[in-house]
Amino acid sequence: MTRPADPPIGGDGGEQQKKLKLLAVTACPTGIAHTYMAAEKLSQAAESLGIDMKVETQGSIGAENVLTDNDVREADGIIIAADKDVDRSRFAGKRVLSVGVSEGISRPEQLIEQVRSAPVHGGGSGADGGSAAAASGGGGGGGKERSLAYKALMNGVSYMIPFVVVGGLLIAISLSLGGHTDPKGGLVIPDDSFWMHVNQIGTIGFTLMVPILSGYIAYAIGDRPALVPGMIGGWIANTGELYDSKAGAGFIGAIVTGFLAGYLVLWIKKIKVPKFAQPIMPIIVIPIISTTALGLFFIYVIGKPISWIFEHLTSWLSGMTGTSAILLGAILGLMIAFDMGGPVNKTAFLFGAGLIATGNQTVMGMCAAAIPVMPLGQGLATLIRKRLYNEQERETGLAALFMGFFGISEGAIPFAAARPAQVIPANMLGGAVAGAIAGLASVKDAVPHGGPIVAVLGAVGGVPMFFVAVAIGAVVTALTTVTLVDLSERKRRGAPVVDVPGGPEPVLAGVGAGAGAVASGTSGASAASAASAGPQKTAAAAAPSPAPVEDDGEVLSGYLTGQTVKVQLDSADKDSAIREMANLLAATGKVNDVEELVQTALRREAQGTTGLGEEIAIPHAKTDAVTSPVVGFARSSEGIEWGAIDGTKAKLIFMISVPESAAGDEHLRILALLSRKLMDTGFRERLEAAPDEAAILGVLREVQ
DSSP states (O other): OOOOOOOOTTOSGGGGGSOOEEEEEEEOTTOSHHHHHHHHHHHHHHHHTTOEEEEEEEETTEEESOOOHHHHHHOSEEEEEESSOOOOGGGTTSBEEEEOHHHHHHOHHHHHHHGGGOOBOOTTOOSOTTHHHHHHOOSSTTHHHHHHHHHHHHHHHHHHHHHHHHHHHHHHHHHHHHOEEETTTEEEOOTTSHHHHHHHHHHHHHHHHHHHHHHHHHHHHHOGGGHHHHHHHHHHHTOGGGGTOSSOOHHHHHHHHHHHHHHHHHHHHTSOOOGGGGGGIIIIIHHHHHHHHHHHHIIIIIHHHHHHHHHHHHHHHHTTTTSOHHHHHHHHHHHHHHHSSSHHHHHHHHHHHHHHTTTOOHHHHHHHHHTTHHHHHHHHHHHHOGGGSOHHHHHHHHHHHHHHHTTOGGGGHHHHHHSHHHHHHHHHHHHHHHHHHHHHTTOEESSSOOSHHHHHTTOEESHHHHHHHHHHHHHHHHHHHHHHHHHHHHHHHHSOOOOOTTSSSOOOOSTTTHHHHHHTTOOOSOHHHHHHHOHHHHHHHSOOOOOOOOGGGOBTTTTBOGGGEESSOOOOSHHHHHHHHHHHHHTTTOBSOHHHHHHHHHHHHHHSOOEEETTEEOOEEEOTTBSSOEEEEEEEEEEEOOOOTTOOOEEEEEEEEEOGGGTTHHHHHHHHHHHHHTTOHHHHHHHHHOOSHHHHHHHHTTOO
16 A cells, blocks of 8 residues: 655644654764764754654664554654665655765754755655565575665666756757757757857766766766776777767767776675775775776776677668668667767667768658657656655756756656666567657757757758657656556565565664663663653663762773873874873773873874864774773863864863774774763763862763
8 A cells, every 4th residue: 555645744734733853873984983973962962842753773793673554654754864875765765865974973962953855755656655665675695685686776877967957958058049950960050159058067967977976876887986996997888989980889888987986896805905905905906906907997897898789880871871761760769769978879879870961861850759758758747646756856857847948858868777677678669669660750950969858940841740749759668667666666575575685775674773771771862762662661771870879989880980081181283192092091001002002092093083073082093002991081281283174173082992803893882972962062071170080080081
């Protein structure tokens, strides 16, 4: 049973009386402090605004306070504050706002306001919100890989869409207002005119869309190191001159390079390298190696067959000029619709354009009728079966209709990239029908361009049948698309809507799932989110009673004691402060190599600052230079520049050190506890005001 599409947040009528329910996911690449700080800030902001919020944290410990299917079903919107890829497929049909994790820390109130008007996420499912899990899953062990591939493809498409829409609309506007027909150049715009500049801006958007598609597919698979090889690979794929082809590989080539780049980077990441090389791997070594390897592979291995295909298709078409016009029109229509700007499309287009000079305008007439069918058909599909498309796809459909009128076939690329198995066959069928009808009716086109605009401007012979061919082709494409997409969605909904074991998202059953995280030693995201999860969780997440006093003033399971607290640091810079903190920890007798501890902490800083903002820094090190976990705390009245995301200097500094053998959950548990508690303004103020070590320990006992 499907439910109606979600209304806008803060809808009319009775919805105004309903308390707003939001969800959030926080995550950072290191999976530690920023994850929990963002969670706490969002929860605090929601509580102050009277909004129910549950926050899932995706740290190195794993996902905590996991969002259940019920949570998602009842949510009015989802905020994703993450600097790494987060699976969005389970949020199909919901408003999703995606930002960096630092924004979750620095401006949580604004994010809560922005999510009210955020775009509705698609994820390849229809109006049935529960189908997302099935769509992302599948059966058996391959479900996770299929989910990753689909998620990566959709990531690329979502970033590509603005480039397609902006570039396409600017080109269409410039052609309609500043262009005229020319037998040699098609629709042309006078050089150095205002509309030529508008056209050039739009062309840049179209030029970038293929590398963007490739780059963000790669990014979703291999994270930031994959972005450069993905984008450069996409540019190479779209630049046929690099491999002696008259046409680039288009969006299909971009999909190929995106996946190749992403998985190549994943493979390189698995190679063990010395510790001294680890900091430069993601920013220098991996991008250079993967970009060079992918670029050369495409030019010498993939590009040559593309050039060969282009040449032989042209020769093959030349041998068909004397055959049936209906058959030739159908073949040209199939080719035009296949890859929309790729080598097959370009072969057909250039074949038709080349014959205009010989006086044969009927072949170009077949191409001109097929060119607008794809964007017109896909746009029409979003209108006749709206429930199969999310809000962004419907908006893209309207833009595609506009681009189709001006013969810009690339307007259909977002749909073909997102659902290739359904959209490309539908496009080809509609294109073949349009081309065959145009061939049957001997439609002519005197300019190398297509779409209704050329008929309006008087370049088409046999205008009525031209429009008949375009209209029938578009309707065939639309009906075929919605039929295939609907069948695909029915198949997905027919599978049990459960998460795949071993899949990308661990799930805890029931609304009280978050309580398990509390019992295991990590608190819920906030009292507000606990309240939304039920009475059991509310009790678990209630304000904790003071921790029992450890022997000799021990805090954090004895890892932090009076020996490891210093009221005022002498150091004025980060490196010196880390060294001073390491010497402080050495006083416990748990450090057997102070210099190695210092160097390990500094290497960790090179990977990314541990300055968390709010005048806090938590340097940490995993090294066998310590024999057991130990935590130190010190203050700096003047503050130390630590590269924090909010620009503040660190005045409250914790240092956590654990041996490699104990570098798992315990290390991360301490970080999680500190990060959450340090988001409490009152706690920080008490910590800053404490006059001596004993008073500081008294405040730190609140951390549990």
